[in-house]
Amino acid sequence: MYKTVFISIISSASLLSSVVVPDDYLIFADENLSYFYTKEHSGIMPMTKKYQEGVMRIYEEEFGLELDDELLVGVASSENQIANAYSTQIPFNSQILYGAGATYIDYFSIISWLKTLLIHETAHNYQLNPKENALSKASHHIVGNRAVTFLGLFPLFPLPNVLESSFNLEGNAVLNESRFGNGGRLFSGYAMAEVITMARAGKITPELMYNITLEFPYGEKFYLIGGFFHQFLAQKYGMEKVNNYFKAFAKQPFPFFTNDVFEKHYGENFEVLLAEFVQEIQTKHHAFQVTQGALLATSQVAVPLNRNADEIYTLIGDNKSANRVLALARGSQKLSFHEGAWRQGELFKIEGQYYSQSSAKTSPTAIEMGLFDKDGTLKKGSEGKAFQGMTAKGDEVYFDIEKSIESPQVYIGDDFYGESHSSIHVNKKDVYYFKQKGNQRTLYKNAEALTSFEGYYGFVVDVDSSGAIYFIATSKHGSTVYCLKNKTIKRVTLGDDVI
Structure with a gap:
């Protein structure tokens, strides 16, 4: 029965x-x-x-x-x-x-x-x-x-x-x-x-x-x-x-x-x-602040921004046609678009090629998560991984999907690193992430706890050359960017709509 x-x-x-x-x-x-x-x-x-x-x-x-x-x-x-x-x-x-x-x-x-x-x-x-x-x-x-x-x-x-x-x-x-x-x-x-x-x-x-x-x-x-x-x-x-x-x-x-x-x-x-x-x-929320600035592009899909030494890039779409890569050159500020058939998900640039972190049926016996290229083909070696970035030594940082049904289990290369309750930001040899205990959210650099605040929402988005850590977290009226430097947290954007 x-x-x-x-x-x-x-x-x-x-x-x-x-x-x-x-x-x-x-x-x-x-x-x-x-x-x-x-x-x-x-x-x-x-x-x-x-x-x-x-x-x-x-x-x-x-x-x-x-x-x-x-x-x-x-x-x-x-x-x-x-x-x-x-x-x-x-x-x-x-x-x-x-x-x-x-x-x-x-x-x-x-x-x-x-x-x-x-x-x-x-x-x-x-x-x-x-x-x-x-x-x-x-x-x-x-x-x-x-x-x-x-x-x-x-x-x-x-x-x-x-x-x-x-x-x-x-x-x-x-x-x-x-x-x-x-x-x-x-x-x-x-x-x-x-x-x-x-x-x-x-x-x-x-x-x-x-x-x-x-x-x-x-x-x-x-x-x-x-x-x-x-x-x-x-x-x-x-x-x-x-x-x-x-x-x-x-x-x-x-x-x-x-x-x-x-x-x-x-x-x-x-x-x-x-x-x-x-x-x-x-x-x-009458005091809600709208971000001001020059409009570069619009999108109706929510995909994080990413960057390397040369450009800031992401995946944009209108839910009607194929998603496109938007890339902003960091030096010249020139904006470019790349056509393809990327699956929706966070975008990474590896060895000159853009890949999106997504999930798809890859055979009659498997639906796999991994990195997919512009043609929607799964990158070999990324199967079963939620890619987060790559260290300066070339080690992949990722969540092992099979082991992460409870919380994300982080691996660096072939070695288990620990558990995270946020996405991972990789900067050279260091990893930045949040862990949760009760309603307290704690920011980590590698195994070192740096600061804590109340709430469940927060993830690292960048680290500058001085070591200052930028993260998105809840504001009184929405979501905004904060900076941790010299053990002090400061809000760095006025907008409550930074996601």
Whole structure:
């Protein structure tokens, strides 16, 4: 039975994500929570189960329900080097977790990738599971987990909450993701800057937030703007009220009326509360500073800048055509563009060639992370690595993807170096990075701790000839650049939109 269940889950995942399905999966099962995984993850399964059960106990109280079916969790093998996960009720109450999230450590502002997935995806299972009206209960009893079925021409919704907007589903999951002492996107200066910028521009409207659109910031709005909106609701009404909303939504036999459910549940409809949220953001962050300067180029993909002795470069794109390399000569300040088919990801220049750090299916049996050239071909020797830079001696600095399902595991050449909770900046023979302990973020040069501050967001971007260290971290109103020199931290850019 479990094999049939597992194959069904993975088959669904294969259709959605082109995953590679291993033959040698194992089962770690009990009555309410079962795992399907490969041998490489055997050591983490007891901890994973204990942690997820703790999260589920909290969710049962706040969402106001116990899951009505066993939760099936697939932990994908390292043959699937994807930075993603998903939760579904169809065909089973299940989730699939992919372990290659090390390159997203700065974006998510987290300590553990695995715990982030467990918190976020389990929230989705509790959001989508309730059937609180007679028609949904009856139709679910007959046809099982389907989004919709018909009695003649009459529609029935066995899983009413799958029709709720992603703005509320993902926004709530990001709120939950950010409250378990593991960081999360609500601690991100990048995310805060985006939300404030959109609010100031008048772009946070019910129509743009609730619906899928082809406007910036595309689907990211569901997670980031939705997350801060649900944080606003939690501060106003409390976590239990916010999580219990999904039980209220499921009372609708025809689950189309978010405004009505909001008004009954919160006392104000969705449009009114969204407007209050925007007003609060605009008022609280009225001192937000926009970066001033000469505009060189625009992009709708967020890829870090990099540099070498000759140029500053990055990957830019408009989400419509192929990404391009933008390069600024450091001497002449001449701007140039290079056409190609680079996969989206941080750009590195190695032996005169540009490579992007990304992930792709490289064979019928592997999806690999590594460095991809202008034609989208994986660079030999970069397989399974999240490249961070190269020392003056020519040693590669990278995260070993197979070993980084929890936190990034840093290697220099063939030697294990340690654990990091940020990307790595390599400067000659030295490596710079952050480590997290509780809510304290500590900057390191090699093995030496240099300074600490409160928060989960911060990563090194440069070191100058005097040894001054430049890093991006949260400002009061977003994200900006700081400099550490002579044991003193100073803000060096006025803008709150430096990401």
